Amino acid sequence: GGIITQTPKFLIGQEGQKLTLKCQQNFNHDTMYWYRQDSGKGLRLIYYSITENDLQKGDLSEGYDASREKKSSFSLTVTSAQKNEMAVFLCASTGQGADTEVFFGKGTRLTVV
Amino acid sequence: QQQVRQSPQSLTVWEGETAILNCSYEDSTFNYFPWYQQFPGEGPALLISISSVSDKKEDGRFTIFFNKREKKLSLHITDSQPGDSATYFCAARNTGGADRLTFGKGTQLIIQP
Numbered sequence: 561g562g563i564i565t566q567t568p569k570f571l572i573g574q575e576g577q578k579l580t581l582k583c584q585q586n587f588n589h590d591t592m593y594w595y596r597q598d599s600g601k602g603l604r605l606i607y608y609s610i611t612e613n614d615l616q617k618g619d620l621s622e623g624y625d626a627s628r629e630k631k632s633s634f635s636l637t638v639t640s641a642q643k644n645e646m647a648v649f650l651c652a653s654t655g656q657g658a659d660t661e662v663f664f665g666k667g668t669r670l671t672v673v
Numbered sequence: 674q675q676q677v678r679q680s681p682q683s684l685t686v687w688e689g690e691t692a693i694l695n696c697s698y699e700d701s702t703f704n705y706f707p708w709y710q711q712f713p714g715e716g717p718a719l720l721i722s723i724s725s726v727s728d729k730k731e732d733g734r735f736t737i738f739f740n741k742r743e744k745k746l747s748l749h750i751t752d753s754q755p756g757d758s759a760t761y762f763c764a765a766r767n768t769g770g771a772d773r774l775t776f777g778k779g780t781q782l783i784i785q786p
Binding site for chain 1: 719
């Protein structure tokens with residue numbers, strides 16, 4: 561089995577600050593995702609990457625940057641934290657092929673003060 | 674436009690009863706439908722999934738019923754247990770297209786002992 565590790569688990573930032581969230585997976589999966597989870601709004605896709613150095617925008621990419629430096633890691637940067645961005649950010653990964661399972665990390669909870 | 678809709682937003686049933694969670698979708702190219710279960714403080718985890726070639730998928734107490742013509746599916750949890758209390762997300766994917774899952778907003782299920 562594998563695991564997805566997200567760091568940090570809790571992140572407190574100042575409004576306007578640039579903040580980086582990190583994700584590592586040891587499944588050897590090709591595709592990785594960043595989702596944002598707001599209470600009552602489900603999961604919304606921010607960015608995803610189908611291979612190393614690839615980046616694809618999701619539905620919520622404005623205000624974020626992402627980087628897939630190597631196959632096992634995918635980082636997300638909040639370019640200028642806003643108070644309405646308090647949410648849980650979930651990293652996920654999946655292998656190739658139809659119907660393959662998407663695995664999630666435990667999330668990073670962001671609070672902007 | 675919301676691609677995947679779930680109802681109800683919240684559901685409370687007594688222990689031993691059957692809980693029914695509903696999901697509908699817009700995009701007729703979606704052909705893979707996983708249901709995820711999420712406990713507080715954890716990431717979502719795959720519970721059960723179905724592809725569009727089937728109309729029913731069963732795994733223990735969990736069953737998905739799928740109606741392709743109406744673009745609807747439902748998750749039935751029989752003999753509900755307090756440990757089933759969680760948030761359940763319906764998701765959809767086009768396995769021949771972009772490698773992304775689209776999620777509903779979730780149903781919060783509470784099982785009363």
